[in-house]
Amino acid sequence: MFKGKTVFFWLCFCRLYGVFADELKSVKEGDSVTLNSSLTEIQKDEEILWTFGTNGILIAKTNGVNNTIYDVADGRFRDRLKLDNKTGSLIIVNIRTEHAGVYEVEISDISSQTKHRFNVTVCGPPSGSSSGHTSLIVLISAAAAVSLLIVAAFGMIWICRKHRKIEQGVETRDEEITYADPTFYKRKTQKSGVKQEDEVIYAGVVTRR
Structure with missing residues (x-):
């Protein structure tokens, strides 16, 4: 009984050791990440293999x-x-994001072999960056629209003022009236037995606006 518990405990310990031995890497999409081999320098007769995924697909190898x-x-x-x-x-x-997954490095020489696993997670761009970019575009568009409205308003004001000045000039223009000098013409008629009054002709008045 005690022996069985010891074996069970040992298996759990190995399992936990494997979990804690793995290294978690979390990076943002578009960045670069380095998975360290834990070596300071590759020695002679050492070979390093890098695999990807749970199936251990070979993606790189080097011997220095x-x-x-x-x-x-x-x-x-x-x-x-x-x-x-x-x-x-x-x-x-x-x-x-498609590069997220399990990476494993295997370092081997003539007499030994070691492995180290990396769990790489890739985070997409922050949601706030997209909304912030959209907000900036909306703000710029609104500013441009307001600028156009201000320019249009000033244009309308200028046109209205100019039109008003023209109307005021027409309304305030004094009506010019030219009076013709009255001229009197007398016609002499032959005297007859009946005294006739002299005939008087008046010139008309001309009005000019």
């Missing part, structure tokens, strides 16, 4: 002299993986 980069079937790692020639660390550039 020759570096080889592989890609998966869907091409998600194309031009995104680099290897540090000195330490064998794996560098993922311009990371995307």
